[in-house]
Amino acid sequence: MPRRRCRWRSEKWWQGEFRGYGYRFTIPRQIILQVLDESKEHLSAEDIYLKVHQLYPAIGLTTVYRTLELLVNMGLVSKFDFGDGRARFELSPKTDQVSHHHHLICTNCGRIIDYNDFVKEELELIKKIEKELARKYSFEIKNHNIQFYGLCDKCSTLKK
Amino acid sequence: MPRRRCRWRSEKWWQGEFRGYGYRFTIPRQIILQVLDESKEHLSAEDIYLKVHQLYPAIGLTTVYRTLELLVNMGLVSKFDFGDGRARFELSPKTDQVSHHHHLICTNCGRIIDYNDFVKEELELIKKIEKELARKYSFEIKNHNIQFYGLCDKCSTLKK
DNA sequence: GAAGGTAATAGTAATCATTTTCAATTACAT
DNA sequence: ATGTAATTGAAAATGATTACTATTACCTTC
Structure with a gap:
């Protein structure tokens, strides 16, 4: 440790x-x-x-x-x-x-799960998008936010 | 028209x-x-x-x-x-x-720009991520949210 | 077509996270 | 050590959203 x-x-x-x-x-x-x-x-x-x-x-x-x-x-x-x-x-x-991560948000109970699977791929795409949007809209991107909404395992089974 | x-x-x-x-x-x-x-x-x-x-x-x-x-x-x-x-x-x-789109948000003046460049690529990646996260975390994804924060052209030049 | 029951509504008051105000305190350069 | 502008805390203000309550609209059943 x-x-x-x-x-x-x-x-x-x-x-x-x-x-x-x-x-x-x-x-x-x-x-x-x-x-x-x-x-x-x-x-x-x-x-x-x-x-x-x-x-x-x-x-x-x-x-x-x-x-x-x-x-x-x-x-x-x-x-x-x-x-x-x-x-x-x-x-x-x-x-x-x-470490860089994004969030899964359970819309039923509010639980937040951090994930960093695919973050590398996400960041690559984001970088590409940022570059293009900066050019096209003259927008200076400082930050981004990606999140998924849905039901966590408990709430998902409860609703059935 | x-x-x-x-x-x-x-x-x-x-x-x-x-x-x-x-x-x-x-x-x-x-x-x-x-x-x-x-x-x-x-x-x-x-x-x-x-x-x-x-x-x-x-x-x-x-x-x-x-x-x-x-x-x-x-x-x-x-x-x-x-x-x-x-x-x-x-x-x-x-x-x-x-049409499916995401948002650029100017943190200075609050202007919102909709963009749908790269949305196809984004959606492909998102679909892939959704599938994996659903499996790994037993999370049932209903929705997602992607946004970029930064300075729009006006605010960007003003700050210089 | 009228009575009865439930869903939906409007207006008001309450809630609750966040900001503002302002006088008192503090960090830090000199 | 001292002056000064930055920082702070308490209380009050703000502003979006929600709770409450009485009323109304709609649909079903007779």
């Missing part, structure tokens, strides 16, 4: 990222990144707030929202909508802690 | 769809489908309500929401989230009034 480094104590690679943008690397920002780094799940803003709050009760929900927005703009975090009325957040794959 | 048939006067093919589900084909439902059929844009619930309201002021916003939910469940309408906090609705491609 790989030993987990205590990332948030040492000078973090994120810190440089903040400096580059001219942002301060404050405690709330550190803690929020730490929480995102530690749980690979698809956390809502409130989920994150609750975890952050355990580590650092002084950090408020507003700050969580504000920080997440910042991180999304910086490209460190990806924001998703799975159709349940609340946004979800994950560290971006470019942070290389996380 | 193809002559537009006056679809909502004649017995509409939708009507049968409703009967099949055991739902009534009421005036609000007709009008909402008509509005969706006439404007190929990406309308929010309120956009739809305003258009519906011009044709039939008695129809309320609640009914619009309820009907859209019904239509989405029936598969006649697709629901999208473009990240601006309100859902958007379009007639589904399966209604064959609309």
Whole structure:
């Protein structure tokens, strides 16, 4: 089992990222990144707030929202909508802690399955599409989102 | 120029769809489908309500929401989230009034561009992925969603 | 063709995630 | 150490969507 480094104590690679943008690397920002780094799940803003709050009760929900927005703009975090009325957040794959993946969403129970089968093929096609669309529509593509909706095994059998 | 048939006067093919589900084909439902059929844009619930309201002021916003939910469940309408906090609705491609397409979303101005370049290739890959994921995760895929985020030509040049 | 029963509707009020406001605090360059 | 703009937290505001309730439209059965 790989030993987990205590990332948030040492000078973090994120810190440089903040400096580059001219942002301060404050405690709330550190803690929020730490929480995102530690749980690979698809956390809502409130989920994150609750975890952050355990580590650092002084950090408020507003700050969580504000920080997440910042991180999304910086490209460190990806924001998703799975159709349940609340946004979800994950560290971006470019942070290389996380492998590139997409999502299966059960429209019945809300379960989310990450998959990375075919991601290579998907990414190849996406790259090709991006290039063509950039040319045709003069559109500068920064990001993409692929998701499948349907019924997970449990809900699928339940409905029969 | 193809002559537009006056679809909502004649017995509409939708009507049968409703009967099949055991739902009534009421005036609000007709009008909402008509509005969706006439404007190929990406309308929010309120956009739809305003258009519906011009044709039939008695129809309320609640009914619009309820009907859209019904239509989405029936598969006649697709629901999208473009990240601006309100859902958007379009007639589904399966209604064959609309060609299958995906979306480019400008994260700066919110402009939406429909594209159907590469859709054939996308659909082929998607079909392959669906089959594999269905097997591997016992997941019954009903639908998919592909979108690209970035900057449209105007916003891209503005930022330089 | 009328009565009865259920589905569908409108309007209002409530909900709930997310933003805004604003005064107080803090990071960090000097 | 200090000044200053960036950052923060609490409370209030916002805005899309949903719940509730009384009413109405439609279909069936007689």
